Amino acid sequence: MKDFFSTYWLYIRVFFRGRVEYRLSFILGLLSNFYCYFITFATYWVLISGIGNVAGWNFSELSVLYGLSLLTYAIAGTLIWYTGYHMGDLVQSGKLDVFLMRPIGVLRQLIFQRFGDTFIGQIIVTIVFLVTAFSKLSNHLNGCKIIYLILSIIGGVLIQVASMIIVGSLSFFIVKSTEIGDIFYYDMRDMTQYPIEIFPKVIQYILTFVCPWAFINYYPSLLLLDKVSSRYEFILGIIAPLIGVIMLLLSLLIFNYGLKKYSGVGN
Amino acid sequence: MSIIKLDHVNRKFKIAVNDKNFVRYVLNRKYQTKEAVKDVSFSIDEGELVGFIGPNGAGKSTTIKMMCGILVPSSGDITVLGRTPYKNRKKNSKEIGVVFGQKSQLWWDLPPIDTFSLFKKIYKIDDAVYERNLNYYGELLEINEFMNQPVRQLSLGQRMRADLCAALLHDPKILFLDEPTIGLDVLVKKQIRDMIKEINCKRKITVVLTTHDMKDIEEICSRIIMINNGQVMLDKPLEEVKSSFSGDSEIRLITQQKIDSLKIDRVKDIQINNCEIKILFVAKDISAAEIITSVVQKAEIINIEIKEPEIDDIIRNLYSIKGN
Ligand SMILES: Nc1ncnc2c1ncn2[C@@H]1O[C@H](COP(=O)(O)OP(=O)(O)O)[C@@H](O)[C@H]1O
Ligand SMILES: [Mg+2]
Numbered sequence: 001m002k003d004f005f006s007t008y009w010l011y012i013r014v015f016f017r018g019r020v021e022y023r024l025s026f027i028l029g030l031l032s033n034f035y036c037y038f039i040t041f042a043t044y045w046v047l048i049s050g051i052g053n054v055a056g057w058n059f060s061e062l063s064v065l066y067g068l069s070l071l072t073y074a075i076a077g078t079l080i081w082y083t084g085y086h087m088g089d090l091v092q093s094g095k096l097d098v099f100l101m102r103p104i105g106v107l108r109q110l111i112f113q114r115f116g117d118t119f120i121g122q123i124i125v126t127i128v129f130l131v132t133a134f135s136k137l138s139n140h141l142n143g144c145k146i147i148y149l150i151l152s153i154i155g156g157v158l159i160q161v162a163s164m165i166i167v168g169s170l171s172f173f174i175v176k177s178t179e180i181g182d183i184f185y186y187d188m189r190d191m192t193q194y195p196i197e198i199f200p201k202v203i204q205y206i207l208t209f210v211c212p213w214a215f216i217n218y219y220p221s222l223l224l225l226d227k228v229s230s231r232y233e234f235i236l237g238i239i240a241p242l243i244g245v246i247m248l249l250l251s252l253l254i255f256n257y258g259l260k261k262y263s264g265v266g267n
Numbered sequence: 268m269s270i271i272k273l274d275h276v277n278r279k280f281k282i283a284v285n286d287k288n289f290v291r292y293v294l295n296r297k298y299q300t301k302e303a304v305k306d307v308s309f310s311i312d313e314g315e316l317v318g319f320i321g322p323n324g325a326g327k328s329t330t331i332k333m334m335c336g337i338l339v340p341s342s343g344d345i346t347v348l349g350r351t352p353y354k355n356r357k358k359n360s361k362e363i364g365v366v367f368g369q370k371s372q373l374w375w376d377l378p379p380i381d382t383f384s385l386f387k388k389i390y391k392i393d394d395a396v397y398e399r400n401l402n403y404y405g406e407l408l409e410i411n412e413f414m415n416q417p418v419r420q421l422s423l424g425q426r427m428r429a430d431l432c433a434a435l436l437h438d439p440k441i442l443f444l445d446e447p448t449i450g451l452d453v454l455v456k457k458q459i460r461d462m463i464k465e466i467n468c469k470r471k472i473t474v475v476l477t478t479h480d481m482k483d484i485e486e487i488c489s490r491i492i493m494i495n496n497g498q499v500m501l502d503k504p505l506e507e508v509k510s511s512f513s514g515d516s517e518i519r520l521i522t523q524q525k526i527d528s529l530k531i532d533r534v535k536d537i538q539i540n541n542c543e544i545k546i547l548f549v550a551k552d553i554s555a556a557e558i559i560t561s562v563v564q565k566a567e568i569i570n571i572e573i574k575e576p577e578i579d580d581i582i583r584n585l586y587s588i589k590g591n
Binding site for chain 2: 017019094100105263
């Protein structure tokens with residue numbers, strides 16, 4: 001573990017040394033990323049303030065909901081979006097071979113290989129919005145809730161990381177994995193920008209038990225915002241961080257299975 | 268003592284056959300099996316410098332990848348340094364160095380020295396060893412002058428030399444090179460060959476390389492393994508076969524004046540078409556210089572083009588020796 005962090009840190013330092021080479025494009029990239037997410041939030045705000053509230057959630061509460069989804073996505077993105085979600089490029093070009101030549105784990109190298117610097121702007125904007133939203137809430141965070149908030153952010157990041165790994169690993173079996181990812185990951189996950197209680201029951205179940213995106217932000221928000229209305233919701237909220245761990249293990253299983261297929265074990 | 272051993276190794280690839288009917292493609296897809304490597308056996312001793320040669324698609328890269336642990340054989344056994352490569356991939360990779368001519372390990376936006384420093388970390392190379400090897404290979408491969416220049420600014424030859432250095436920093440016992448000279452100009456090719464010879468000689472690194480350039484083999488290898496269609500066609504010390512590298516060379520000349528007839532001994536064929544002359548010959552029978560001398564006596568030469576024998580030709584020739 002210590003090895004992991006010190007190696008990652010070295011890779012990040014080296015990566016930024018390379019980025020500085022293109023100083024202007026790096027700063028512009030960061031700014032445009034900033035701007036892009038600022039606009040995203042502004043649009044969301046205009047949309048919501050027009051309606052007043054959604055299913056009894058006011059703007060600050062909706063910002064928490066949306067912010068948790070974006071923040072965990074952006075953190076996961078810095079880790080593994082470029083090489084994980086887009087693993088198909090490496091598999092199809094055969095560049096994955098290069099990672100199999102080195103004496104450390106392949107997934108580890110995928111994380112090291114490309115730090116997702118373009119997500120930094122998003123992380124900053126999202127944190128600003130989240131902090132503002134939390135400060136405007138009538139029911140404040142207490143010690144317990146802060147610990148839960150941290151755990152659920154970690155859980156959310158794990159779910160997002162796992163999803164990116166799973167989508168990428170599909171490329172071991174099919175050609176265009178990102179097309180599936182765009183539908184089942186991006187499009188479906190975007191539904192959780194809104195309280196999922198506005199959708200039919202069947203969609204709520206799918207977002208909970210099939211593609212568990214509701215654990216990224218919805219169930220944690222229920223707990224954080226005192227909106228839990230049943231024992232069922234309470235339990236789902238409490239286990240949200242655990243779902244992250246389970247998803248991660250599942251994604252590792254799929255990735256390792258795919259990697260074995262790539263090398264041709266039992267072919 | 269043998270440090271690499273392949274025992275009846277096969278490798279098949281299953282390739283999905285494209286089907287216009289999408290549903291059938293997804294549910295019941297048909298596969299074609301491609302046998303990339305068929306029943307290959309050989310063993311390589313410590314200190315050997317072995318050249319794999321064969322045309323494109325012969326199975327050279329597949330064989331190398333199996334020895335590196337990147338691919339798993341469909342059947343048969345491989346032992347490298349006493350281990351099964353794919354079962355001990357990480358341990359194995361610490362003791363071997365690998366360069367794929369077409370897959371650089373270097374970071375595109377960064378100077379080679381940065382990639383080296385990352386390798387130092389992931390291969391856990393001691394400071395002293397790292398310094399020593401960086402000096403040694405930096406000089407041997409003449410990479411010091413561009414060590415601090417971003418890789419994207421380097422020429423193909425410079426990049427290949429930096430890639431070789433990266434693969435050698437951790438003192439591998441075996442170096443696998445898959446087409447290390449592909450696309451390089453004559454000077455860089457020579458430099459790389461010299462360097463391979465030197466590390467084999469001085470550092471006792473066993474080298475296994477693939478190429479489809481006969482010269483690579485002729486000039487540095489002590490042993491040649493020729494493969495075609497996934498099978499070993501020939502596996503011999505170089506001296507035994509060197510005299511048989513006898514594909515047809517071709518020389519094309521454009522002359523100032525028209526020549527009506529031309530007779531040269533020891534060539535295979537002469538075609539004259541006004542001012543253009545095409546001569547087929549075998550290098551061990553007559554040299555290109557001798558041919559040119561004969562022609563010059565008849566007419567002034569404006570242009571000369573020499574085509575070395577095609578690898579397929581040489582293989583055909585070698586195959587016929589093996590047959591008898
Ligand atoms: N990943 C793969 N999937 C399917 N077929 C492959 C794969 N890799 C190689 N082959 C096939 O196996 C044969 C041998 O390829 P290769 O070992 O790359 O040859 P060489 O390196 O001698 O040019 C070729 O016909 C090639 O098309
Ligand atoms: Mg090849």
